[in-house]
Ligand SMILES: Nc1ncnc2c1ncn2[C@@H]1O[C@H](COP(=O)(O)OP(=O)(O)O)[C@@H](O)[C@H]1O
């Protein structure tokens with residue numbers, strides 16, 4: 287990481303005050319900012335030097351666009367996601383609401399009572415709408431201990447017209463993530479499934495698929 291990283295934008299936003307870099311992954315930088323007086327996050331997809339510049343531009347534009355689209359679909363399905371304030375394709379950037387909370391993984395590890403049945407319901411709502419998340423680990427769900435609200439983030443690997451396999455992968459990732467953070471993992475996964483079954487008619491199909499995905503993993 288650079289000593290003093292800065293948020294680089296081709297078309298600078300005048301009314302933006304950059305506060306801190308929250309995360310820098312292989313694909314994106316996440317900055318906490320003040321945007322027209324609102325507590326917000328800038329997610330910027332970063333350049334990949336190994337791709338032809340024009341191709342890289344197009345890929346990053348289409349990925350950020352896809353992420354916004356999936357967030358809109360998730361929200362209309364009743365899944366809590368950050369409010370989208372702006373999409374700036376030229377900068378491969380979206381500006382979204384800052385959610386004050388911690389990652390579900392950290393919340394569970396810190397001993398907070400996290401309502402996994404509600405998480406299961408949200409996943410069920412998403413799948414009922416045909417949408418999958420694609421990277422449904424407990425790092426991509428935020429939790430506020432004060433309000434007990436959740437916020438689903440990071441939809442960049444999701445799908446809009448998902449197959450049973452896509453849905454199975456979502457649940458499988460959730461299950462794996464729960465196993466990695468807690469010493470009573472299967473019970474936690476069962477809580478997720480309870481909520482999932484309650485809202486989604488196709489739940490059994492997905493749950494069967496998760497078993498297949500897992501046995502494939504075992505014998506590979
Ligand atoms: N809207 C948000 N509010 C608060 N924190 C956020 C928000 N979006 C992202 N973050 C923080 O930044 C991290 C990385 O963001 P994410 O969208 O998952 O990017 P990546 O694709 O790099 O995983 C998250 O785990 C979370 O801690």
Ligand SMILES: [Mg+2]
Pocket residue numbers: 425426440
């Ligand atoms: Mg993430």
